[in-house]
Each structure stands twice: as structure tokens, then as C-alpha cells.
Amino acid sequence: MPELPDLIFYKRLFDKTALNKKIKHVEVKAKGILKGISGENLNALLKGKAFQSSAVYGKHLFTELEKKTGLDMHFGMTGKLILIGKDEELPKSARVIFEFDNDEKLVFVDQRKIGYISTAEDLPALIAEKKLGPDARDVSKEEFIKLLKDKRASVKSVLMDQSLIAGIGNVYADEILFQAKIHPLKSIRELGDEELALIWDKMKHVIDTALKYQASRKKLPQGFVIPFRKKGATCPNGNGKIELIKVGGRSTYFCPVCQKQ
DNA sequence: CTAGATGTTAAGGT
């Protein structure tokens, strides 16, 4: 479930498992996951070395091997990292396996194979290449308003546009708009600065809370709509029935009573 | 069996 808050937890697992640990071997189960590098070359590049640092930017996890050399991991729709110990069975849909000298394995799992791993020089190069806007955790309220102000697409599409703000995906975009009580189809043109400021506030709150709750989408506190992501559920405020529509081609859950068109 | 699922991007349209 990889949006920004989920990435933070992948980073924590990565740091605990991989940082400064000597790499024994890299096994690639699905070539399609690698972009711009072959399995042999990836293994040759990493073998005997250790990752020095890592960083989350939007939905990317950049892992630095040495100066000007690192990996860009993107988790697509179903990607995740899983740690397994020696002799433990590989999880289903294991695509790339990083094995360390201590026999622990960090596994890139991705059922749908939409995620990828490629090489990247450093974080600035990655941001430039992928044309990413500021990370949702760092963008100031003023910058946020300035970036979105003169768009005309629906608020939800704009929030999910990684070149404007990096890190917000389909699920958290719905949550932010639910908490801001704004209909997902509203055009940015219909929103004033105060409403954009409110969206920024809610964006911060949603990300902070998701992190506090370990990005678990089941155990979020009262008032969150994510656990009610199904048609016909009663909205957490008790106001209406959750509806399902398409916005920008993506499934969008919202409460027609709380979020008036 | 068919539809749909958390993301990105190329291609087509306004």
C-alpha cells in the first residue's frame, strides 16, 4: 500500500536490515522489475558492498551505495519490503532478494509488478529525472497554495499529481479531502486560498496521524474515512453513506453529505 | 468469469 506514509516504514525496515550490512548476493526473480540494469550487473554492483544511507522522497525510496551511486525503489500499487531470516520461506510474489552476510534477506515483493528498481546517482538527480514536486512533508503552506492555485483539474487529480506535490496517492487523497469536507470533483478554480490552506492543514494532519498509527489502514483513529473505503458504509461522522465514483480514472470514496459538490 | 485494485506515463484531446 505504498504512499508516502507507507514508504517511511519501508525505509525504517531498510535501514534496520540493510544499512552498513555487507551484501552477499542479489537474486532477481522477475527481470521486469529492474529498469536500466540487468540482474547480473545489479548483483555485480552490490556484491561485497553495503548501503550507506537512504531517503524517502514522495513515493520513492532512494538508497545510497556510495557517492553518486544508488538505487531508486518505487513500489507501484502492490510493492513492499519484507525481511526474512535464514531458511525462512520466500513470500509470495518475491521479485528481488537482497541477501546479506548475516543471512538475512530483504525481499522486494510486488504482486502486480508495477513497481521497479533502477539505479540513480543521488536524490537530486532522481527528483529531476522523475520531475517530482516538493515532498508532501516539506512543502510550506504558501508554496502549496502557489503551486496549486491556477490549475483547473479536479482537486483530487491535482493532489495526486507527483510533479506538483510528491507523495499523495489515491487513498490518502480521499482521506485529506474527506477531512477538509471538500468534494473530490471540485475544480481547483472553485477553491479560494483559505480552502487550499485547509487542504494543506489536513494533508499534514493525515500524514502525521498515519505515521503515528504505523501507516496501518485498519487502526486509524475516529474521524478517518480510510477504514470505511467501501460503497454503502456509513461515514465516520454518521452523516451519509459512502459513495464510489471515478475521478481521473481512479476509484474515489467520499461522503456526499460531508463533502458537498 | 469479469471487474477491479494503492501508480505512472504515453498518447490523444481541448
Place this chain on the structure above:
DNA sequence: CACCTTAACATCTA
């Protein structure tokens, strides 16, 4: 020209 929308990608599950 800048912006917006849609379809396709690969695989599994409800």
C-alpha cells in the same frame, strides 16, 4: 502551447 484525461501496463483476488 499548456493543460487535462484516458488507456495500458501484469497479476491476483473477490
